[in-house]
Amino acid sequence: MRNLLAVLILGVVLSGCTPRMIVKTGNLGEQNLDLLVRPSQSLGIQVTKAISSEKVTLLKIEFPGKLLSEDYPGRIRWNGWLVDDKGKEHFAQVVRAGMYTDGRLYGIAIIDGEVTEVGRGKMVILSSRLDLVSDLVGNVSKIRSGDFSNEQEYRAEVVKNFGSRIASCQLYEDSSIAAMKSYNRYRVKEFQEIEILTPYRKDDFTKIHKLNPSYGLMERIIAEGNIVISTNPVYTVASIGISVATAMNAETKGWDYMSELPNREMLATIQEYERLFYVKLIELLNNKINKQEESLKKSQTIVVLTDQVRAVKVSTKNDKKGARR
């Protein structure tokens, strides 16, 4: 029965009753990108042609703290969009990568295209469902998600109005992409087949992939609905009607800005996860400082000892001189 239902779901999925935010227009060549970031997709980097051929630009950028509203333990990726000085569009991925020593977060922007091509462009970071864009210093603006995925002109205007130039960003060596290519590689068949590079093991990745984020009507019906197949046809139809109506009003449950958390326990888990990074940072800094202090003390002791030895030598010499006299 479940196999039959799986086929039914797949049928509905393939028939287009599912959420997608595909960039239809634009000058991306043969690429057909779905900009919607589902929870499992956020666990890794999507393999693009540019990443495969290593024709990417890798930047160290400050990671906007406001994107953390879409964070969840394990999430590393957000999407980005860059328009170069010739008006050509480039897909980008922003990975939450680390912390500066003062506690600010930094990210790595992986931009499809070589630096000579994209270097004079402007870039925005996209929220999971294209509700918002952020520039590279954390200013957040609301956009029309549908128009962003459908209209190249609108994308260009958004990047022009809300984007940041990448010219002053620090560059990583091109070969650094090798580190990310050393992650586990999964082929994920969902609404389109994509490849994901993720540091996480298959069991963990699959666990997240099984979550229903309620992004499409079908997913909402599965999450909220109550469909009955009955010998009473009125009951059957009524149950479908009620399920559809309930699903229409359901909030999303993905890791996007508009999604709802099931309870405060979940909120505490996320907060605890974020807090642990700072605890760890403080611990590492303290260790570093302790080592510096110890080495400073050692060097001071050596200086003191050296001075004492010199003093002893000098006094011994003086004594000897005095004795000769």
Place this chain on the structure above:
Amino acid sequence: MTRKFVVFLLAMMMSFSGIVSADATESSNEQMKRILAQYRAETLGNRQVTTPKAISMAKVKVAPPVQPAVETTQVVQMGNDEQDVQIPANIFVAPPKVPETVALQSKPAFLSEYWLKKHTFLELSAYAGYYQGLNSDGVKGAWWMAEGIGWYSPRDNPRNYGLGLIYKGDYGQNKAGYNWGSHALGPVLSYYQGLDETQDLNLKFRPMYRWNKGSKPNGYMLGGYAEYGKTFDDYRLSVVADGQYFKHDSFLSTGLYLEKWINPNLKVKAGLGLNVNFQEYETILGLGPSLSVKLYNRFVLGVSANIFKGGTTLGAYAGYEMNTDLKLAYEALQEAGVKPENDGRISAPIGEVKLTQDDAGSFATLPGGNEMKSTGKTVEQLLAEKEMNK
């Protein structure tokens, strides 16, 4: 949940009355100490709370790292050693009801292909029924109908509007050889609203044109449907009214249904309907009790009756509720959709908190992030170098 909430409320009231009745001379600090002591005694059982010996604290000020000064079109005030960023007011506090937009489009937003896709969907339904009288006149017949509604469902709005088309038909005959039938077609106007978190309302208006078999004249027929639902803690109440007006062939049906979970594996739904049929020469009043159970959140079994003057009909039905298995099937489908291509060199448990220092002195949280090598140059510097080398 409710019980816990009531206990909590009582506890609050008790503690509040305790504060009020306390000695008026007791200082607020002493009151607080007493309440805290009481709380500890009650909740912690006088257990000793030990304080950790050492609390990790940052000892010294670390010099601010070099950060790229990013050019942006939005207002950024640069201080001496840090950035003061002006952030749009409260954008993350609450989602605005009316989205702020960048005015670029010349055509109205609601006409765009995307808008229609996002906010509308099609509901299609078709069903049929068969009936047989128990009396000696041998009345039997069938009815069928199909309905398609295009729903408009705006986001952040509990109201949903539908416009569609309905087709209804029926055919019947008796032992004497008399037969009858009709076809009806017309638009459907529908409305659904979540009144609040527990209440919803569904209305349908169906004006149709009806073609009759035989000598009965054709003409307009009006149909209407209304359903109000309210969900209580562990049961749901629905009030339904369904009606149709056609000259000498009308009906009105009202019903009250109550659903309650007895335990996680058993739900009972009981209902009582009152049906009135207005025929050319008579008006028939009927009472329709019904009872159904749902087992293991999957299987539905029900019985119903229609009691009216001159006869009673009995019915039974069985159903299979798909959602429990739909959820499991969805998970199975998702699980089957992940195919490992190759195991990587870098692997980490999900949600791991680990920091490793990179070549620039900052701390990588990304597994393998410390392997990223900085060029020590900005994009601008590199482009300038390339220009020079040309």
